[in-house]
Amino acid sequence: MKINCKRDRLIGILLAAMLLLGADAYAQRMRVQGHVTNQQGKSIPNVNIIDPVTNERIEISDEDGRYSVLAERHGSLKYTCVGYEDKTVKVGGKQIINVVLKDAVIELDEVIVISKVKDKVVPEPTDIEIKGNYFHLKTRVPVPKEMFTSNRRLVLQPSIYDVTQKKRLLLRPVVFDGGTYNTTQRRMYDYNIEQDPLHEYIQVKTTSSRNGDIIAYHDSIYIEYLQHDYRADVHLAMENYRAIIYRDSFSIARGTVNPLRFLEYKFSAFNLTDKKYLPKPVMQLRDTKGEVNLTFVVGKADLDDKNPQNQVELNRLNQELHAIEMNPEASLKSFHITGVASPDGSYELNLRLAKLRTDKALDRILSQLDPETRKLLEVKSDASVASWKEVAELLRKDSGQDTADEITELIKRYGEKNYQLNRALKSKPFYKEVAAVYLPKLRKVQYTYGYSIFRSLTDEEIMQLYKKDPKELTRFEYYRMIATAKTPDEKERYCKEALELYDNFTYAANELAVLNIQKDTPDSKILEPFVSKSAPVELLSNQAIALLHEGKYTKADSVLTLLPEGVVADDLQAIVQAMAGYYDDAFEKVAATSPFNEVIMLLAMKKNKEAWEKASQLDTGSAREYYVKAIAANRMEKVGEALMYIEKALELDPSLLETARVDGDIIDLLPEEQKIKNDNTTKE
Incomplete structure (x- = not known):
């Protein structure tokens, strides 16, 4: 009789053991717990823990690969499971024994038999058929009448083995119980068969046949990487009440049936056309300057009314200042005024005159501003006297080279700010012309006003800001950087940087996906966070193209089903449907391509x-x-x-x-x- 060590029966088992074996014998037993894993560190459920002396199963690991048994202190425990090599471990007084089982080595035409039997259970060879991303496995397993009796259980575990990654993917198992065995199992579990870890897969043999039974099997499994090399294996185990009496492993299929691997198609990437996905301009606060020049009457602080340019300049200044005041996005920050006098006469008197002109002009201009604006305004004023060097420069611009040279020689002789220089110049024949034409040009007041304003940056300013600190760029400014990039590599860099700052930047993500498709290196991870029913058609189409390239056909089809009917390009829709396994829907359009x-x-x-x-x-x-x-x-x-x-x-x-x-x-x-x-x- 098979012993089932469950916690709710622990006390009863302990008492029975002490009565039968005596206190000394019981003292040699101890509680052993542990965790059974494979070589990749994953838990293995349904591992048989067997007493090697009696060859009886005393426990099965739970769904997390954990077990708890009473074992001989100096005895051993044997661990067996379909698809793994058996392993026997000495207890040696250890309370915790964690076990790692190796995958069973499977080779064609090689059979591992534990108990000698006349006949074998041999699954029929088959093919792995691919439909979309699903591998379909169909086979039949003949069970000889002489081999399978009413008091046995047959466990059939098909699997797909990824030879490339050395990874096994389990399909749905088949558990084939003889009638007597199944009845015994139900009694053992107090008629609650759900306690059997394999209960949902159990099929009970209810008919008899002279030639035995045939178990028909068909299951499918989702496969992510279709480009890998695969084979189909079947692991078999047959047990009675006490032990596993037969084990076999077969490779029933190597390779896949998938003619669609040769389907020919090529798609261009889709740029966003809906402007709602383009970021809106964001105003940035920037400092700006303006400048105005005014001229004055000789020897006075009054504006030269005979010069029409003065009124033009004043009107322009008033308009600009008023516009800044009225603009809620702008704010006047500073007003800097400098009065300049011409160099003829005493330097000290000219400097005093320049200061007087500055003050009068400042009062006149600021009187036009709102008092609140004037309170916040930083005002600076300066006065200066122009030099005779500036007169010489004006003459040279007007082709008065000889006169300019003569003035330069006098400056070298007498020096600037010297009254003798003025007397010498006034004695020259050219002085009247200079005094009438060039000196008035130097009698002026210069205004420089600074103001801050929220405005869109120019592309040149954006590039300057990018070079200074890319993290200061807004989403719109990155959009301009991407849109004006000169090379694909430059654009790709901007897209990646933009997505690091703004992870929900639809435009940047789609542009990056387009670049990858154009390079024939699509990457579905780029657009995956943006996939939704409200996503733009172009983005979902690009994601479908990337998933096609990666062999994720079922996911590509799921992406396109998010879109209304008729908005996806016909050729893309047809190819995705074909690769996902919807042949009837896709045949006509795909067949028309070539x-x-x-x-x-x-x-x-x-x-x-x-x-x-x-x-x-x-x-x-x-x-x-x-x-x-x-x-x-x-x-x-x-x-x-x-x-x-x-x-x-x-x-x-x-x-x-x-x-x-x-x-x-x-x-x-x-x-x-x-x-x-x-x-x-x-x-x-």
């Missing part, structure tokens, strides 16, 4: 006769075309033609051998030496 694609679709739909007829008409002579012809011929059992076509395909493109080795439609056409890879990837 005769080659029509053959591929017919093969995917298993319309083999029609596919062979269409394939026979292909005449481009490409390696891929010969390869597809080989598939069509092989399905029609035209082995001679299939061999001829695959030889031509491999001759034109030797790299197709890698595909042929994992192609369920072709692998049987290859010579044995071509089926084996140099890296021995047929083994785990």
Whole structure:
């Protein structure tokens, strides 16, 4: 009878043990707990913990791979599980024993048998069929009558093994109980069969047959990386009430049936067209300056009314200052005024005159401003006297080179700010012309006013700010940087930086996705956070293209189903539907793209006769075309033609051998030496 050590029965078991074995014998037993994991550190549920002396199962690990048993202090425990190598561990007085089980090594035609049996359970070989991202596994498992009796349980665990990543993916198990075994299990669990870890998979044998039973199996599993190399394995175990009496492992399929791997398509990326996804301009606070020049009457602080430019300048100044006052986005900050006198006469008197002109002009201008504005305004005033060097420069601009040179020589002789220089100049014939034409130009008041205003930056200012500190750029300013980038690499850098600052920046994300599609390196991670029913058509279309490139066909189809009917490009919609396994919906549009694609679709739909007829008409002579012809011929059992076509395909493109080795439609056409890879990837 199988012992089931459950906590709610622990006291009863302890009492019974003491009565039967005596106190001394009981003292040799101890509680052992632990965790069973695989070599990757993942928990293994349903591991049998067996007493090696009696060969009886005393416990099963729970769904987290943990167990708790009473064991002989100096005895051993044996751990067995379908798909893993058995392991026996000495207790040695240890209360905690964590166990790591190795994957069972599986090779074709190799069987591991624990108990000698006359017949074997051998699953039928099959193919792994791909539809979208789902692997479909169909097989039948004949169970000989002589092998399976009413007091046994057969556990069948199919799995898909990713040879590339060395990772196993379990499918739904089958648990086949004999009638007597199932009744015993129910009694053991107090007729609560849900306590059996395998209860949801149990099938009870209720019929009899002279030739045994056949278990039909069909299940599917989602596969993320279709470009990897896969095989299908089946692990078998048969047990009675006391122990596992039979174990077998088989590889029932190597390679996948997937003609759509050759479907031809190419899509251009989609830029956003809806302006609502473009960021709106954001005003930034910037300092700006303005400047005004006024001229004055000779020797006086009054404005020269005969000069019409004075009124023009004053009007412009008043308008600009008033506009700044009225603009809620702007604020006057400073007003700086400088009065300048001409150099003729006494320097001290000229400087005093310049100061007087400055004060009068300042009062006149500021009187136009609002008193509150004047309170906040920083006002500065200066006075200065122009030099005779400036007179010489004005003369040179007017082609008065000789006069300018003569003035320069006098300056060198007497020096600036010297009354003798003035007397010497006044004695010269050119003085009257200079006094009438050039000195008035130097009698002026200059105004510089500074103000802060919220405004959009120019592209040049944006670039300057970017060089100073990119983190100060607004979303709109990054948009301008991306839109005006000179090279794809520059644009890509701006997009990535923008997304680091603004993780919900739809425009930047879509532009980055477009760049990757254009480089033929789509990355679905870029747009994944933006996928929603309200996302723009272009963004979802780009995401579908990226998912297609990565072989995530089911996800690509799910993305496009978020959009209203009729808004997705027909060719993209059709290809996604085809790759996701909706052949009937996609056939007409995909077949119209090319005769080659029509053959591929017919093969995917298993319309083999029609596919062979269409394939026979292909005449481009490409390696891929010969390869597809080989598939069509092989399905029609035209082995001679299939061999001829695959030889031509491999001759034109030797790299197709890698595909042929994992192609369920072709692998049987290859010579044995071509089926084996140099890296021995047929083994785990």
